[in-house]
Amino acid sequence: MAKLDLNRVPMPKQTAKARVKNFNEVALGYTDEDALAEASRCIQCKKRGCTEGCPVEVDIPEFIAAIRDGDMPEAVRILKSKNALPGICGRVCPQETQCEEVCSLGKKGAPIAIGRLERYVADWELKNQPGSKPEIAPATGKKVAVVGSGPAGLTVAADLAKLGHSVTIFEALHIAGGVLMYGIPEFRMPKDIVQVEVDYVKSLGVELKLDAVIGKISTVDEILEQGFDAVFLGTGAGLPMFLNIPGENYNGIYSANEFLTRTNLMKAYLFPEYDTPIKIGKRVAVIGGGNVAMDAARCSLRLGFEEVYIVYRRSREEMPARLEEVENAEEEGVIFKLLTNPVRFIGDENGWVTAMECIEMELGEPDESGRRRPVPKEGSEFTMDVDVVVVALGTTPNPLVPTTTKGLDTTKKGTVIAEEETGKTTKPGVWAGGDVVTGAATVISAMGAGKRAVASIDAYLRGK
Amino acid sequence: MYKILKREDLTPEIHLFEIDAPDVAKKAQAGQFVVIRVDEKGERIPLTIADWNREKGTVTVVFMEVGKTTRKLATVQADESIATFAGPLGLPTHIEKFGTVVCVAGGFAIATIVPIAREMRKAGNKVISIMGFRTKDLVFWEDRLRSVSDELIVTTDDGSYGRKGVVTVPLKELLEGAEKVDLVVAIGPTVMMKFSSLTTQPFGVKTIVSLNPIMVDGTGMCGVCRVSVGDITRFTCVDGPDFDGHKVNWDELMARQRIYLDEEKKSLELWQHSCGRR
Numbered sequence A: 001m002a003k004l005d006l007n008r009v010p011m012p013k014q015t016a017k018a019r020v021k022n023f024n025e026v027a028l029g030y031t032d033e034d035a036l037a038e039a040s041r042c043i044q045c046k047k048r049g050c051t052e053g054c055p056v057e058v059d060i061p062e063f064i065a066a067i068r069d070g071d072m073p074e075a076v077r078i079l080k081s082k083n084a085l086p087g088i089c090g091r092v093c094p095q096e097t098q099c100e101e102v103c104s105l106g107k108k109g110a111p112i113a114i115g116r117l118e119r120y121v122a123d124w125e126l127k128n129q130p131g132s133k134p135e136i137a138p139a140t141g142k143k144v145a146v147v148g149s150g151p152a153g154l155t156v157a158a159d160l161a162k163l164g165h166s167v168t169i170f171e172a173l174h175i176a177g178g179v180l181m182y183g184i185p186e187f188r189m190p191k192d193i194v195q196v197e198v199d200y201v202k203s204l205g206v207e208l209k210l211d212a213v214i215g216k217i218s219t220v221d222e223i224l225e226q227g228f229d230a231v232f233l234g235t236g237a238g239l240p241m242f243l244n245i246p247g248e249n250y251n252g253i254y255s256a257n258e259f260l261t262r263t264n265l266m267k268a269y270l271f272p273e274y275d276t277p278i279k280i281g282k283r284v285a286v287i288g289g290g291n292v293a294m295d296a297a298r299c300s301l302r303l304g305f306e307e308v309y310i311v312y313r314r315s316r317e318e319m320p321a322r323l324e325e326v327e328n329a330e331e332e333g334v335i336f337k338l339l340t341n342p343v344r345f346i347g348d349e350n351g352w353v354t355a356m357e358c359i360e361m362e363l364g365e366p367d368e369s370g371r372r373r374p375v376p377k378e379g380s381e382f383t384m385d386v387d388v389v390v391v392a393l394g395t396t397p398n399p400l401v402p403t404t405t406k407g408l409d410t411t412k413k414g415t416v417i418a419e420e421e422t423g424k425t426t427k428p429g430v431w432a433g434g435d436v437v438t439g440a441a442t443v444i445s446a447m448g449a450g451k452r453a454v455a456s457i458d459a460y461l462r463g464k
Numbered sequence B: 001m002y003k004i005l006k007r008e009d010l011t012p013e014i015h016l017f018e019i020d021a022p023d024v025a026k027k028a029q030a031g032q033f034v035v036i037r038v039d040e041k042g043e044r045i046p047l048t049i050a051d052w053n054r055e056k057g058t059v060t061v062v063f064m065e066v067g068k069t070t071r072k073l074a075t076v077q078a079d080e081s082i083a084t085f086a087g088p089l090g091l092p093t094h095i096e097k098f099g100t101v102v103c104v105a106g107g108f109a110i111a112t113i114v115p116i117a118r119e120m121r122k123a124g125n126k127v128i129s130i131m132g133f134r135t136k137d138l139v140f141w142e143d144r145l146r147s148v149s150d151e152l153i154v155t156t157d158d159g160s161y162g163r164k165g166v167v168t169v170p171l172k173e174l175l176e177g178a179e180k181v182d183l184v185v186a187i188g189p190t191v192m193m194k195f196s197s198l199t200t201q202p203f204g205v206k207t208i209v210s211l212n213p214i215m216v217d218g219t220g221m222c223g224v225c226r227v228s229v230g231d232i233t234r235f236t237c238v239d240g241p242d243f244d245g246h247k248v249n250w251d252e253l254m255a256r257q258r259i260y261l262d263e264e265k266k267s268l269e270l271w272q273h274s275c276g277r278r
């Protein structure tokens, strides 16, 4: 065998200077040569640590071998047999803490760029065999309602449809895809690609009902009474958290959900061609240190803000965002104000935010999350002029469904209680998975939960 | 897509649409609203449910032309369709037997108050309604509101029809009168709701208002519709739209309604220019 190649093939990207002026995808995708070179680095381990690192157990060595052998249809088949949404996961999975973290090559050098190869295969399929469809089992006559069309709901709908069940998705918004459509920006997750995946799910016979807010248009109990045999809740964690400090309702202060929904779902970056506006000022402060904060900051740059700050109360090491996203943000010119916490907002006589009073923090003893607890430094208050603020502190599940469903138990945090292995909730006939159970997590963990629920729902329906 | 089955122009700038939306019709209750989008590039805006017919599967909305979206909506004709019609959203108005209920409405909100007055009356209340307009030409649905009220008072700002003046004048008279008023429901432009609440406050009569902040999703997801009620931040789309008018922070609400004034103006001008409309 050839000598180990410890360096991965770099991803072609738009330059930082060019990309902050547009909403086009930042990472351009491997060329055929890039993909072949990267695939050839894989040593095809017998132990397959990589597969164990993937929440949906993609047969990684096999699909990489198919790329290396130039058998792309086979690569597509292998990948899609485990992962219905490879074009999405290849782009947004936190691979560095999943499949790639446990790749054997990682011990000596750079792990195989599994995510990039996955995206390459998905993009190849889109170009070369669009609309290909798997086999669908004979109809079982059983009906399942899926609430929410994020990654969890789409996975459950696709897999149950393949097993021959009749599936209807109820989605509150006017378009399917969940956070993939309203939260993650176009430049990381092109909306066309999400819609291709949604169309694929529909092509399996799944019925999609948009503008259908469950808890309002029907309750879960009514869905069950209307002849559905089972319900899967994939309603995500869509309720924004605020800081609860004085002045938070001044004009110009957004939740990240609002800021990103206007920008991505409603396409405010194309205003006034699209009707939904967004406030574009000079200085924006994004509060928080996760992926959502990075997305909001990077959207702000592209919308035309001159100075974009990330204000985070801990230090860089504790930032929950993916390293890649932090680096991208930095490269693009986002300014990080770490160990800083806002204490109140200051506004003008018309109700607009003009400044933010902050306090410096230092790190104390570790807290329950294992990260060092930030404590305010007395007397270190200072003010920072801003004209827009985006609060990106995180989200919790929307209570609309839990509060209208008898017998569906939730935790103190508002997440729906469901068995880890099966997704079964406390209510018979009702399953749940994804962010609504875990709180804000990842696309692939939502899909993994969906897969486990499918096995359980299928067994239930067949025994019924 | 949701089809407009019937269109009626109530005044030159206020229109009624009866829309084919059986799922919404099945669940609609007085005081709830829908979120609509005219077309693929359209903004999401809320409109109150003015009426519904569960058998026919239709929902009626009444809207006033104010900016780009409502003007664009006004160009849609019967038999044409709009892209989004999601609802019923928000909590229904709390209906029970209070005794004497005064329903106050201004402008397009006449349509909103009709189902509330009707349900209040069905629950055994005596309903006195006050409807106010700028001028005679804008008066609509007088008969309809009369048919669900025990008494009806009409006002116009310029005195061209009914009593001259604003709605708070007859409201105050009622409160000072011999008959005990148990509840006031005030719906209309924000200033009108604010002043109705200020009018009732000294009398200690509970006053329900239906707030109209800017919204996007209407499901509790974005937080743009937050209002301060008794110093607590509430989301109008899920906790409301009805709140206790004596506890609402009106100045904050009015400031927040103006967030996009500049953008709305630009957007409207461009649109009017591009399609040669007024």
Ligand SMILES: Cc1cc2nc3c(=O)[nH]c(=O)nc-3n(C[C@H](O)[C@H](O)[C@H](O)COP(=O)(O)OP(=O)(O)OC[C@H]3O[C@@H](n4cnc5c(N)ncnc54)[C@H](O)[C@@H]3O)c2cc1C
Residues within 6 Å of the ligand: A092, A093, A094, A147, A148, A149, A150, A151, A152, A153, A170, A171, A172, A173, A176, A177, A178, A179, A180, A183, A184, A185, A212, A213, A214, A215, A234, A235, A236, A237, A238, A260, A291, A292, A295, A398, A400, A401, A433, A434, A435, A436, A440, A441, A442, A443, A444, A446
């Ligand atoms: C800005 C942002 C960036 C992110 N970046 C990444 C990333 O890079 N990588 C990653 O892996 N993860 C990322 N995540 C997290 C990831 O998107 C979520 O973990 C994932 O989408 C959860 O999937 P889900 O199916 O559980 O829920 P969601 O994607 O939230 O979908 C839930 C759907 O249910 C609908 N719904 C809710 N209530 C109702 C109701 N009552 N009736 C009908 N429909 C309803 C919602 O409208 C929504 O469409 C990010 C999240 C955000 C917000």
Ligand SMILES: Cc1cc2nc3c(=O)[nH]c(=O)nc-3n(C[C@H](O)[C@H](O)[C@H](O)COP(=O)(O)OP(=O)(O)OC[C@H]3O[C@@H](n4cnc5c(N)ncnc54)[C@H](O)[C@@H]3O)c2cc1C
Residues within 6 Å of the ligand: B033, B043, B044, B045, B046, B047, B048, B049, B061, B062, B063, B064, B065, B066, B067, B068, B069, B070, B071, B108, B112, B211, B212, B213, B214, B215, B216, B241, B256, B257, B258, B260, B261, B264, B265, B268
């Ligand atoms: C719960 C609720 C029920 C409503 N019911 C009715 C109704 O039955 N009939 C009716 O005519 N109007 C109703 N409105 C008001 C209606 O939504 C606004 O007139 C409409 O959004 C204006 O949009 P525009 O583009 O035409 O005007 P713009 O020029 O964009 O805005 C004019 C003003 O309308 C408000 N507004 C703008 N965008 C929104 C938005 N997305 N959501 C809410 N308000 C906005 C702002 O205060 C703005 O200054 C209701 C509002 C709410 C919140």
Ligand code: SF4
Residues within 6 Å of the ligand: A053, A054, A055, A056, A057, A058, A060, A083, A089, A090, A093, A095, A098, A099, A100, A114, A115, A118, A444
């Ligand atoms: S789905 Fe995600 S974790 Fe699994 S192999 Fe693909 S990139 Fe890795």
Ligand code: SF4
Residues within 6 Å of the ligand: A041, A042, A043, A044, A045, A048, A049, A050, A051, A060, A061, A064, A102, A103, A104, A105, A112, A114
């Ligand atoms: S662990 Fe890494 S090198 Fe080994 S098979 Fe998986 S991807 Fe290839």
Ligand code: FES
Residues within 6 Å of the ligand: B214, B215, B216, B217, B218, B219, B220, B221, B222, B223, B224, B225, B226, B235, B236, B237, B238
């Ligand atoms: S409109 Fe978005 S939370 Fe109320």
